[in-house]
Amino acid sequence: MTTMEYIKTHLDFISTTYKIPEYIKKSILESIFVDGIGMVCRPPDYLDIIRSLQKFEKTEPDIYPAIINYCTEKNLEEVELYKKAGIARASFSKIRSMSKTGYNPSKATVLRLCLALELTIQQTQGMLETLGYHLSDASIKDKIISWCIENKIYDINTIASVLNEVTGDYYIY
Template identity: 30%
Template sequence: MPLLFVKEDITKMKVDAIVNAANTELHMGSGVCGAIFHAAGEEKMTEACQKLSPIRTGEAVMTDGFALPAGHVIHAAGPVYQERELAESALLLTKTYQSALALAAEHRLKSVAFPLISAGIYGYPKDEALSLAVWAIRHFLEDHEMDVYLAFPDKSAFVPEEYLVRDVEEYMAEGAYESVPVLYDAMPERAVPKALKMPAGLDHWVHHLDEPFNEALLRLIDDKGMTDTEVYKKANIDRRHFSKIRTGKGYIPKKPAILALAIALELDLDEAEDLLAKAGYAFSPSRKFDVIVQYFIIKGQYDIDEINEVLFHYDQPLLGG
């Protein structure tokens, strides 16, 4: 199941549960915590939390969502950042995500949205908090099926690793590209120039089609010695979506899903271009999305979460889905 970054007000997300960056007393606080209490209904949420408090740092409990679109609220108490105790802070923050996710799994929830825990008044550096959140969530998703979102109210709240953005910016500066809308639909038939349309011997061409996309994908999976599960999890793709891709029957996924599969399979640039071509797509030097993904493939860096961090930073579609 995918891990996705979204720019949304977490109190308006229609998921099975949203996570509250709570204090150990489960009191209504400021920031995300206050917003969740207010949107849920302060009186009902306060009463529900009083029955479950206090909790320890790193622990999580669950209440009803009350007036929220989300069915439940998981209250998770993150640590106050201690610069002199970095290892302890990191351990507790990781445990906070693990506790919340374990609780969601225990209640068989299918979708959960997190804020960036401890990155507000608790002082955790945003880039470090993001790195730990992604690690904890991704580790959990290796063994579980769940849609997990990291919700950011605005772009300023999202701070990826500085070196990732710097290196990509330098790469993009080396070549010229224009920022144009990212369109993922294959070229419509009416847009094909007349000179390129099929000649009279149409039956010959129809009976000598190239390898279909889904067959090419399955061949690559076998060639790489990987299992379907390994591929769709590494590709940040939902199991049901992967099953639809695998079956074929004329279905062609969108470009971000195809490139996610290319990243999961650790294809080189030629192999990635060939896989795109099987679906009627190609890399474009005029599209920021394409240039960013191409950069990571050329560099042999196949961490899909790092790629998505950079794509999210530049307001581009994410890989997977």
């Protein structure tokens, strides 16, 4: 078996096992060549990255366990929470099962939950970051929400009114 056949065989196995898209597999094969003395020359990253995939399990982000913990801490029932946050029962149900379904609530929805739970700025950032969001210093809307949280202003309608007055957008609705 030649060096290139060996590489293709193992790459086929790895790409099937880890469901690597065909375009990535093709890119890897195009980056590999065998020089005149049988040495494989390639950028070092590709195969190393593929081997590293073994370390990762596919997990969906999930804020529901944190929501339950905060509800318990604050003696708040789920129904009270989603009503206070202005979230429909069906939407909250999606959040409840998000680890199984892959549902990802909007940033505004997460912010409403955090406000309803009266979380600190650090707790709010933690919830947002779990889903790939954050409160940015570059956004006037995010600065207003951060300021409100830091000053313990959690009323969603009040915050929405301030946001509308300053930016012309309700943002958290």
